[in-house]
Amino acid sequence: MSSETGRKAIDLSNHLSELSKRRKVSPLKGLAKYMNNPNVIPLAGGMPHPDYFPFADVSANALASDSFTLEPKRESSSLSWVWKLFGAGKEKTSPINVPKYASDPVNEVNLAVALQYGTAQGIVPLQKFIKEFVTRVYQPAYSDFATLVHTGNTDGWARAVLTLCNPGEMYITEEWSYPSAMFASQPYNVRPTPIAMDAEGMRADDLYKTLDEWNEEERGAKRPHVMYTVPVGQNPSGATMGEKRKKEIYAICVKFDIIIVEDDPYYFLQEGPYKPKSERSTVSVKHDQSEFLSSLAPSYLKFDYQGRVIRMDTFSKYIAPGSRLGYFTCSPQMAERLERQGETSTQAPCGFGQSLITQLLTTWKYDGYVRWLHGLAVEYKARRDYFIDTLFEEFHVRQSYSTESIWAGCEVYDCYAKPTDTVEKTSYRKLFTFIPPTSGMFVWLSMDFESHPSFKEGEEETLEMQLFINLAEAGVLVAPGWYFAADEDMNDRGRGHFRISFSNAEFPTMKNAIKILGEVVKDFFKEH
Amino acid sequence: MSSETGRKAIDLSNHLSELSKRRKVSPLKGLAKYMNNPNVIPLAGGMPHPDYFPFADVSANALASDSFTLEPKRESSSLSWVWKLFGAGKEKTSPINVPKYASDPVNEVNLAVALQYGTAQGIVPLQKFIKEFVTRVYQPAYSDFATLVHTGNTDGWARAVLTLCNPGEMYITEEWSYPSAMFASQPYNVRPTPIAMDAEGMRADDLYKTLDEWNEEERGAKRPHVMYTVPVGQNPSGATMGEKRKKEIYAICVKFDIIIVEDDPYYFLQEGPYKPKSERSTVSVKHDQSEFLSSLAPSYLKFDYQGRVIRMDTFSKYIAPGSRLGYFTCSPQMAERLERQGETSTQAPCGFGQSLITQLLTTWKYDGYVRWLHGLAVEYKARRDYFIDTLFEEFHVRQSYSTESIWAGCEVYDCYAKPTDTVEKTSYRKLFTFIPPTSGMFVWLSMDFESHPSFKEGEEETLEMQLFINLAEAGVLVAPGWYFAADEDMNDRGRGHFRISFSNAEFPTMKNAIKILGEVVKDFFKEH
Known part of the structure; x- marks a missing residue:
């Protein structure tokens, strides 16, 4: 099933x-042989002379690819990390430069090309880096896969919707899903069909059942032929799907002829299982590239022997969200349609971003970029651990086996107000449940509103918004669960949800936020 | 009618x-008071910590705003300009820097904000610069106009189409129009209705007639309510529309309730009328800001007392195409819809581009940017003059009054093969006609195929493509006219067209290209 078999996309x-x-x-396709031909003087396009670009060069001080250590972090080292931000430590940087002109303008990054009108495929050195990276890291199961830049996965999905879906059609997604993805398709009257989730994300059994029993009249739409999924560090639930489940889901998609749009922005933020502080290893970690890469859940691409996956990667989480740069990996047929669509909207991604990021990546090289990603994963692990540790400090936490909702059958953490609290009445009330995420940026709290004094069935969302407002008024902004519901009428069965991000706040701020969370939640569950 | 009257958009x-x-x-609209509130800890969004952006800072050597002199250029100075490119001259540059952190992160440009997730409105210092620029330069006729960034006018028009047009609708445009605009709307089955042009662009009389006599059944669509127009240095014809015509067209748009989408990428490349070399002034020009700005044809915004214009500006021609940055100026109602659309596609424009361009503009300041634009206009004037001068050298040119096609009633230049040519038979044959453009990047050649030996009515496009291929094979790539036809079945009445750009080539290359053009065209019109 590897690309070495020479298997081609169907x-x-x-x-x-x-x-x-x-x-x-592309109407100019037939004319390709005359374009970028050094023997033909190009007077067809409205291209300014590069001498009119008011930048003689662009440069940057780039962080070293090993800026973040792989040492297991303790709270103290996390704090030293915070101090570094305020100037106590010095970053390791090296200068990168993008000159206006290059002796090999196609293969070397330069402003004369990167800031000129270009094809929607982006600059050549970036195309090459991406192709090598995808080949080595994701190992697609067919040989003629294509990669194509876009301006971030939101743009990517918006293009995929218009490429694949007619108005009135539905697509498959997780029961809790990424709001911008749903907002992007909704004006075209392309709607999500939620599939039940568990701790690994989308459930294969419910997917099969949904497709197999699809009733066009009842649903008001023909059976979906597109799936939108975030398989790693799922947004909002934090769930990560392993190889076995992905293979099951892929097989179902083959049977029901479904295109899988794999939106995977958190792929390299795989933090691994959470261990309580006392059980954590303190043994130093050495960077071993193949060990690091093989520790990651594989992409759907690895099993995609037919070429029915449109994978979307983005530099938003590994370089910066403002990069507005990412890429598709998919069959050449899909790539061609997606490229045509790019030509009449965003065209190529911004040349400043393309050239600076390409210069960074080609300076770091493949090995350096993988080292950077490994360093980031360890940083996010420290953040995840710190966040969960702090929840353990703030609440009385008991482990149990869940029998309901998306974590049924899983070991979960139930959080109670600590018995030391003054109001003993609430102290044994279960407040919420969570599973420490193994990837991504988010902890998904499932609130036990059934134990709220004024709970009434069907009014979960009201309580959720009340608590959300209380939290915001007390100084902590989290994301309310209703915002992520793929089905607006989702029955929360006594529960409410919050997505909380551990990706951004300084550690002391995070601690402070969880303290506030503790106070507000405990107070909310009191009878007044 | 000025904004001082306090008139608001309808x-x-x-x-x-x-x-x-x-x-x-925006579903988070109600939560605005908690967002970007320094008293609220934001744990809602999936924002990486800026310490994870692998750039400590980004900088550039920026050209001085007065890099290009305003002196009338002679051929010799044009050549010295070419030499400068190859290192003989030294550019005046000054360093600009975008630090990672700023003490006032909202109002000072910094990577921590520009490279973070941001709103589709872009960074605040850029918003401010644009608002001031639009207010002072275009002077919109109502007070509550909004500006909003986009990723270039192609993205802008693609967003406008989806905001304004339902499938099956038609929009008004020039009979020759910008292909990417037409390709952008065509998949939605939103089609152009061509309006006849003259030397000023769209004709008011034909616009009125078309709308007044609109027959829904005959046309297969209801009367258009949207106009797409390039009023300055029109693409492809090069035509520029003055104040009087714009007012006439605006009044018609009020009567028929039409939204004007004013795509104006060449606005500051207004080169003024062409004068033959011998008649050109050699008097030095001093930069007078208000004189320069008032010499420019006004934008539709200046007469837009109702707020029915969506103006699109881009930095593509004044900074660089790879900026992928531009902006709408329009009513707040339209801006809100266009912003929502941006949120689920491109999001904010690239932060590298936004921050470098903003730092450039705020370093130059308003006055410096206007000076830069003036310098560019003079450069393009020199290019236009050089191109036309060279046509005069290569062909035998006679002035005449045209009685047909888009230049009817205008003084035009008819180009003949020079009588010195060896093949006398063709030497008195008219080959093509043109008008020197007063703005933009393009010369539009109208070929006299009627005088071609093998001309047959209805086969103009065949001859056009034959000549196009001959030119390309001989080493000059131009843009064939059919590519710009708003109506595929346009009757060219014995003519063919080519759009030739003078924006990019080095002067000796341009001369060489015109020499090849001369040879190929003359040969094409021979009887073989």
Whole structure:
């Protein structure tokens, strides 16, 4: 099933939307042999002379790829990390420079090309880096896969919707899903069909059942042929899907002829299982590239022997969200349609971003970039651990086996107000439940509103918003669960949800926020 | 009619497409008071800590705003300009720097904000610069106009189409129009209705007639309520529309309730009328800001007392195409819908580009940027003059009054093969006609195919493509006219067209290209 077998992507043209089919092939395609031909003087395009670009060069001080150590972090080292931010430590940087002109303008990064009109494929050195990276890291199961830049996964999904879906169609997604993805498709009247989740994300059994029993009349739409999924550090639940489940889901998608749009922004933020502080290893970790990469849950690409996966990667989480740069990996057929769509909207991603990021990556090289990603994963692990540790400090936490909701059958943590609290009445009330995420940026709290004094069935969302407002008024902004519901009428069965991010706050701020969370939640569950 | 009257934009919600009406208002709108509130700890979003952005700072050597002199250019000075490119001259530059952190992170440009997730409105210092620039330069006729960044005018128009047009609708445009604009709307089955042009661009009389006599059944679409127009240095014809015509067209748009999407990428490349070399002034020009600005044809915004114009500006031609940065100026109602659309596609424009361009503009300041634009206009004037001068050298040119096609009633230049040519037979044959453009980057050649030996009515496009291929094979790539036709079945009445750009080539290359053009065209019109 590896690309060495020479397996090619299958024909998926039956999946193209009417809109996408109407989109013309590049009208200049026949003229390709005259374009970028050094023997032909180009007077066709409205390209300014690069001398009119008011930048003689662009440069940056780039962080070293090993800026973040792989040592197991203790709270103290986390604090020293905070101090570094305020100037106590000095970052290791090296200068990178993008000159205006290069002797090999196609293969060397330069402003004359990067800031000029270019194809929607982006600059050549970036294309090459991405292709090598995808080949080595994700190991697609067919040989003629294509990669194509976009301006971030939100743009990527918006393009995929228009390429694949006709108005009125539905697509498959997790029962809790990424709001911007749903907002992007909703104006076209392309709606999500939620699939039940468990601790690994989308459930294969519910996916099969949903597709197998699809009733077009009842649903008001034909059976979906597109899936939108965030398989690693799922947004909002934090769930991560392993190899076995991915293979099961892929097989179902083959059976029901579904295109999988794999939105995977948190792929390299795989933090691994949470261990309580006392059980954590303090043994130094050495960077071993293949060990690091093979520790990661594989991408759907690895099992995609047919070419039915459109994978979306982004530099948002590994370089910066403002990069507005990411890329598709998919069959050449899909890449061609997605590229045509880019030509009449964003065109190429910003040349400043493309050139600076490419210069960074080609300076670091493949090995350096993987080292950077490993360092980031360890940083996020420290953040995840610190956040969970602090929850353990703030609440009375008991481990149990859940029998309901998305964590049924799993070991979960139930959080109670600490018995030391003054109001003993509430102190044995279960407040919320969570599972420490193994990837990504988010902890998903499942609130036990059934134990709230004024709980009434069907009013979970009211309590959720009341508590959300209380938290915000007390100084902590979290994301309310209703915002992520793929089905607006989702029955929360006595529960409410909050997504809390541990990606950004300074450690003392995070501690302070959890303290406030503790106070507000405990107070909320009191009878007044 | 100035904004001082306090006139406000009218309600245009009847123009919103079904799709745009379905697009939700920002779901977090009600939570605005908690966001970016220094007293509230933000744990809602998935924002990486800026310490994880691998850039300590970004900097550039920026050209001085007066890098280009305002002196009338002679050929010799043009050549010295070419030499400068190859290192003989030294550019005046000054360093600009974007630090990672700023003491006032909202109002000072910094990477921690520019590279973070941000709103689709872009960074605040850029918003401020744009608002001031629009207010002072375009002087909109109502007070509550809004500006909003986008990722270039192609993205801008693509967003406008989805905001304003339902599938099956038509929009008004020039009979020759910008291909990417037409390709952007075509998959949605939103088609152009061509309006006849003259030397000023869209004709008011034909616009009135088209709308007044609109027959829904015959046209297969209801009367258009949207206009797409490039009023300055029109693409491809090079035509520029003055104040009087714009007022006439605006009045017609009020009568027929039409939204004007003013795509104006060449606005500051207004080169003024062409004068033959011998008649050109050699008097030095001093930069007078208000004189320069008032010499420019006004924007539709200046007469837009109702707020029915969506103006699109871009930095593509004044800074660099790879900026992928531009902005709308329009009513707050339209801006809100266009912003929502940006949120679920491109989000904010690239932060590297935003911050470097903003730092450049705020370093130059308003006055410096206007000086830069003036310098560019003079450069393009020199390019336009050089191109036309060279046509005069290569062909035998006679002035005449045209009686047909888009230049009817205008003084035009007819180009003949020079009588010195060896093949006398072709030497008195008219080959093509043109008008020197007063703005923009393009010369539009109207070929006299009627005088071609093998001309047959209805086969103009065949001849056009034959000549296009001959040119490309001989080493000059131009843009064939059919590519710009708003109506595919346009009757060219014995003519073919080529758009030739003078924006990019070095002067000796341009001369060489025109020499090849001369040879190929003359040969093409021979009887073989």
